[in-house]
Structure formats: structure tokens, C-alpha cells
Amino acid sequence: MMDPVPEVPPADDLTDGWWQATRDHRLVVQACTGCGHRQLPPRAVCTRCGATTGLGFTEVGGDGRVDTYTHVHRPPRRDLAAPYTIARVRLAEGPLLLARLVTDDPDGWRIGDRVRVDWVDLPDGRALPIFRRAPR
Numbered sequence: 001m002m003d004p005v006p007e008v009p010p011a012d013d014l015t016d017g018w019w020q021a022t023r024d025h026r027l028v029v030q031a032c033t034g035c036g037h038r039q040l041p042p043r044a045v046c047t048r049c050g051a052t053t054g055l056g057f058t059e060v061g062g063d064g065r066v067d068t069y070t071h072v073h074r075p076p077r078r079d080l081a082a083p084y085t086i087a088r089v090r091l092a093e094g095p096l097l098l099a100r101l102v103t104d105d106p107d108g109w110r111i112g113d114r115v116r117v118d119w120v121d122l123p124d125g126r127a128l129p130i131f132r133r134a135p136r
Contacts, residue, residue, distance in 0.1 A: 008122060014042045017057040022127040025119045028057040029095045040095040062117030063134060064089040069101060069109055089115055089131055100130045 011019040018041075021028040029038045032046035033054035045052050069087035085101040087109070101109060102118070114134035119127040 008126070008128065011126075014044060018042055019126050021057065021059070022119070022129070023125050025127055026059050027062045027091075027117050027129055028059050029091070029093065030055055031058040038093055038095050040091075040097050060091055060093045060095075062091075062129075064091040064097070064115050064117075064131065066101070066109060066111055066113045066115060066131075067096060068111060071106065085109060087115075087131065097129065099128075102130050102132050 009015075018028055018030075029040050030042040031038050032049060032051055033056065034051045035046060035049040037046055037048035038058065038060075039047050042055075042057075044055075046055060067088040067090045069085055071083050071085050073083045075082045075084070083106065085103075085106050087099060087101045089097050089099055091097060101115065103109070114136075115131035116134040117129050118132050120130055121127050
């Protein structure tokens with residue numbers, strides 16, 4: 001269950017490209033044209049080479065593995081249904097992304113499980129990436 005929709009921050013100069021891609025259910029990461037490093041969340045500087053220019057967005061496939069996870073039993077707001085599972089997903093392209101894991105068996109997750117991106121649409125047209133088990 002994903003109701004109600006969680007509050008999400010507004011887009012800003014750094015994140016607008018990422019949020020725009022979510023409108024089309026495209027998962028993008030920030031990429032440095034200088035050294036090729038890919039990173040999330042978007043930043044004003046490349047975390048590998050320190051460049052402050054040449055940072056753009058590149059689409060990624062949406063496949064990853066569960067790096068770590070936690071079950072949330074006491075949500076930060078009363079209107080969020082619990083329990084739910086939040087994970088740090090390592091994308092196949094390298095960057096890490098914090099997102100919700102969705103399954104019919106929340107106790108069945110294991111570190112290393114393969115996952116695939118899915119989307120939850122927001123009222124303003126943007127979408128949030130969530131992850132489900134990847135088909136075997």
C-alpha cells in the first residue's frame with residue numbers, strides 16, 4: 001500500500017532534471033562529463049573529481065540490488081501506513097538510491113536481492129521510484 005502519498009520536496013536548480021525525468025517514469029542519475037562518475041542525489045559538485053561544471057543527467061536501466069534495508073514500524077507521520085520497508089538500492093550502474101521496497105512478503109527481503117524500479121505517481125505529475133523484486 002502506498003497511501004497516502006508522502007510529501008516530497010519541490011524541485012530546485014540541482015534536482016529539476018531528475019524530477020522532470022520522473023514525469024516520464026525514467027530513472028536518471030547525475031553524471032560528470034569530466035571523469036564519468038555517476039552519483040545520486042544530484043549535487044553541485046562531482047564527488048569523485050570535484051568538478052562543478054559538466055554535471056548532467058543520464059538515464060539508467062532501473063535494475064539494482066538491495067544493499068541494506070529496514071522495516072519502519074513507527075512512521076514519521078500518523079497518516080503513513082506502517083509497516084513499510086525502506087532500502088538502499090545499489091543500481092547496476094553504481095549509484096545508491098534510497099527508496100521503498102514493495103512486495104506481498106515484506107519479511108522476505110534479503111541483502112543482495114535483485115530489484116527493478118517501478119513508479120508511484122504524485123498528484124503534481126512527478127513520480128517516486130520504488131523497487132519490486134526483479135523477475136528471476
